[in-house]
Amino acid sequence: MLTVMAKNSRNVVTQMKSKMGLWSIINRNSCTSSANHHNRTPLMAPLARDFKTPASNSLYSHTLFTPRRFHSIKAGKQSDSLYTCDSNQVLDFPGGKVAFTPEMMFIPESSEERVPCFRVLDDNGQLITGSSFVQVSEEVAKKMYTDMVTLQTMDTIFYEAQRQGRISFYATSVGEEAITVASAAALTADDFIFPQYREPGALLWRGFSLQEFANQCFGNKADHGRGRQMPIHYGSNKHNYFTVAATIATQLPHAVGAAYSLKMDGKDACAVTYFGDGGTSEGDFHAALNFAAVMEAPVIFICRNNGWAISTPITDQFRSDGAVVRGRAYGVRSIRVDGNDALAMYSAVHAARKMAIGEQRPILIEALSYRVGHHSTSDDSTKYRSVNEIERWSAQDPVTRLRKWIEFSGWWNDEDESELKSNMKKQMVNAIQIAEKMEKPSVADLFTDVYDVTPSNLREQENRLRETMQRHPQDYTPDFSV
Numbered sequence: 001m002l003t004v005m006a007k008n009s010r011n012v013v014t015q016m017k018s019k020m021g022l023w024s025i026i027n028r029n030s031c032t033s034s035a036n037h038h039n040r041t042p043l044m045a046p047l048a049r050d051f052k053t054p055a056s057n058s059l060y061s062h063t064l065f066t067p068r069r070f071h072s073i074k075a076g077k078q079s080d081s082l083y084t085c086d087s088n089q090v091l092d093f094p095g096g097k098v099a100f101t102p103e104m105m106f107i108p109e110s111s112e113e114r115v116p117c118f119r120v121l122d123d124n125g126q127l128i129t130g131s132s133f134v135q136v137s138e139e140v141a142k143k144m145y146t147d148m149v150t151l152q153t154m155d156t157i158f159y160e161a162q163r164q165g166r167i168s169f170y171a172t173s174v175g176e177e178a179i180t181v182a183s184a185a186a187l188t189a190d191d192f193i194f195p196q197y198r199e200p201g202a203l204l205w206r207g208f209s210l211q212e213f214a215n216q217c218f219g220n221k222a223d224h225g226r227g228r229q230m231p232i233h234y235g236s237n238k239h240n241y242f243t244v245a246a247t248i249a250t251q252l253p254h255a256v257g258a259a260y261s262l263k264m265d266g267k268d269a270c271a272v273t274y275f276g277d278g279g280t281s282e283g284d285f286h287a288a289l290n291f292a293a294v295m296e297a298p299v300i301f302i303c304r305n306n307g308w309a310i311s312t313p314i315t316d317q318f319r320s321d322g323a324v325v326r327g328r329a330y331g332v333r334s335i336r337v338d339g340n341d342a343l344a345m346y347s348a349v350h351a352a353r354k355m356a357i358g359e360q361r362p363i364l365i366e367a368l369s370y371r372v373g374h375h376s377t378s379d380d381s382t383k384y385r386s387v388n389e390i391e392r393w394s395a396q397d398p399v400t401r402l403r404k405w406i407e408f409s410g411w412w413n414d415e416d417e418s419e420l421k422s423n424m425k426k427q428m429v430n431a432i433q434i435a436e437k438m439e440k441p442s443v444a445d446l447f448t449d450v451y452d453v454t455p456s457n458l459r460e461q462e463n464r465l466r467e468t469m470q471r472h473p474q475d476y477t478p479d480f481s482v
């Protein structure tokens with residue numbers, strides 16, 4: 001029966017060929033198909049810069065990982081290909097030549113081997129022999145560590161402030177400090193960041209002050225958003241950090257659009273967007289990856305695969321080998337990285353940035369880690385995961401791992417540690433006290449900054465709000481003036 005099908009399909013192709021003259025079936029000796037997108041002329045002239053591909057850079061080397069699934073499932077009759085192909089028959093199809101095969105074979109849904117995870121430091125903070133990484137200076141290494149500790153201090157104090165009823169909401173980054181701080185360290189200040197909500201580490205790296213963080217969480221007059229966002233929805237023009245949107249994954253297409261504009265303007269910069277494993281189930285993730293690949297946009301997608309999307313475990317989130325394998329489906333170069341290893345994150349993002357800008361292409365990085373804290377102050381994660389699991393991951397703390405490495409390197413000691421921790425705590429408490437005392441934004445601020453001339457429906461809403469506040473003053477804090 002298969003023979004009949006094969007004969008028929010060959011006839012169909014032959015008829016189409018002769019009728020339409022669009023497809024050409026040409027002789028070739030290899031059965032390998034090759035996509036040629038990246039060989040075509042770029043949409044814009046290449047940027048004038050001395051760009052070395054990572055492979056030729058003496059600082060580090062990397063290889064493009066080719067999943068071996070296609071070799072391990074069935075040994076091919078030609079070379080090491082999975083498929084038995086007719087070496088003389090290929091279809092010259094848009095995007096590259098496609099070999100014919102007489103075998104009806106489905107691409108398997110999963111690989112036998114999972115994509116390996118790039119790491120540089122072992123659990124004990126020791127360099128792994130033979131690992132390829134970008135050397136960081138003492139200054140950068142110490143700042144990475146200092147910012148990670150600052151983030152931990154900030155998380156502890158803000159979390160307590162929420163529990164005391166002083167701020168309305170908070171979400172910590174506990175367990176994921178290396179992903180955001182080390183990735184931001186490998187970028188330049190001109191790169192645009194499109195965050196989810198668990199990336200204050202990247203903003204901290206860029207110089208957002210503790211006072212600015214506190215002002216946002218308390219929603220006071222000095223907050224850049226003037227209290228119009230929930231706590232932790234930071235944004236800063238000065239730091240090229242786009243304001244957090246609570247709607248999961250909406251930042252991804254924004255990042256691609258921004259990356260494309262950087263490309264059009266010939267800028268030596270890229271866009272970087274962060275999201276969780278939960279975000280990969282949103283349509284925006286898929287649209288963004290495809291759009292970025294097709295438009296050859298210099299954007300780095302950083303997926304924080306932390307095991308959980310609130311109470312949804314990754315085993316219920318996807319059946320694929322995580323997020324990393326999805327890059328290939330869209331034609332996006334991808335890597336899986338140990339998100340608890342600051343040096344691996346730094347190196348992977350450094351390399352990704354070079355490729356994104358130098359080759360004008362998107363890159364996907366899947367950082368494996370764990371959300372050690374509850375999803376937010378509105379959650380109790382012990383209701384859906386075991387304390388053992390949390391403790392097992394807490395023991396792999398990325399901050400301690402980096403500390404061990406800087407200690408081994410002779411750049412850090414116990415004295416530095418206690419000085420840093422007590423300073424940070426004092427600064428944080430001071431910032432909170434100032435933020436809490438500061439006046440709240442006026443009611444009028446709720447209705448400004450979007451329209452040049454306020455439309456009538458917003459004016460009506462403002463009037464209604466003022467009336468409500470006057471009728472129910474007990475429901476509004478006294479510092480919130482009408």
Ligand SMILES: Cc1ncc(C[n+]2csc(CCOP(=O)(O)OP(=O)(O)O)c2C)c(N)n1
Nearest residue numbers: 198246247248276277278279306308309310
């Ligand atoms: C479009 C949309 N759907 C659902 C939600 C509710 N929600 C808020 S956070 C969250 C989980 C996101 O998990 P993940 O992307 O893995 O990030 P993580 O919190 O683990 O860092 C969900 C479903 C939302 N904010 N937006």
